[in-house]
Amino acid sequence: MVQQFPQILGVFSMLKEGDIGTGGTKRNRENITYWYVRILSPDDFEVQPLNQYHVPSGIKNSVKKSQFLTTYTPEPAYYRMNTVPALESLARKIRQGNEAFANGDLNEAERQFIKALMIDDRNVDANMGLGKVYAEKNEFEKLKKVLETLLSIDEVFVEEQRKRFNEFGISLRKNGYYDESLRYYNKALEFTKKDENLYFNLARVHYERGDRDGCMKSLKNALDLNPSFVEAQKFLSHCERLSA
Template structure:
């Protein structure tokens, strides 16, 4: 299915999910939709009503066994780019309140998304090639379009760290830890790289805060506990280092790296 075909409601929307046979294939909801609200302007005899239209990028999430089908909606920013936090809307409420905007998606949103993705790809290629100033320019261009873009924020932060500019890297860190989306599974590669580079850049307090924020949002991840243990080790806080290694091994008793790290700490303690 093409990108422009995604912006439509599947024909079986009126049928409860539980009544759809398992072998029936259906499109998942994805694309740009709008909602309308009425705003009153003025007072008394001068009052008048204005209809306000808000555009959203909507994408169907995984079907929840209890909630059924739900739709994740994200507002479009002033540049017509999906940006900011996503809200989960039950399918029934979504069908009642949201209207498809196929033409707006095709003419306004899709070209902007395509251009943004091309900018980010150029930035990532240039960073990989060591062209750090060119990468910075491209990442900043992406952030001018979407200041909450996770790939751009991570990439710019990594670029600053690779240049040794810890002051600017710390500024990006402050922005990243405020973005819940930065810790989502689809950004895991960049998320891991960013945390490791914070530690390697000797931004140890930031690394600890970063992993603490991640642990608030990501449950049962032994790798997070292992990574924060390494940051605490380099800060010289051995008790906290051991605490997080113990949590990592509690989640995964066969976690070889954590076992080796703990054995190393034990050997160090014996030699002192």
């Protein structure tokens, strides 16, 4: 049977010893931290710290199996009693938020997504959901704040999330938030240079900011990737006529 990765391994602890104080007050102290662990491959493990609510949140790091086995200790009881219920609560709030959004109850959706973010303020799905609510409500100052969080989370730029997040960039552009929209597209392009739609949307932001050169450059990048991109061809021809 072929193993499928990643696999959730559970919660592990790491014990570190260090000295605190100086001189006569110096003493040794043990510090225990808890980590959510997934197996990425037979030799690679992913560790992510748990926050105060016992859910994984923060920077993920890859650790080789040899280092992992000598550094981390399994905590099955902690995982079962703390992390599993917290993750279930988080997932339930996100699900309820999405259901409320689908039913058009934006206030209830906002409430559930905010409750989810109280458990994990960097959760991608909860932030995405709250962003959808604020975009639908035309509350763009609040959407900007959500965007700040999302721009700092690399997970946003995986394929599925990037397509959803792209809607926020379009919404911000349409409502005059050009700088924020530019930040999104430039950040997204750090993760992929092969999406002609990103370049096309970036070109529209440049155009509406009055930066025709930036617009034309982005359109040419889009057409380099997809020479048959009709909308980009028409847009570039329009810009070239204006510059003639």
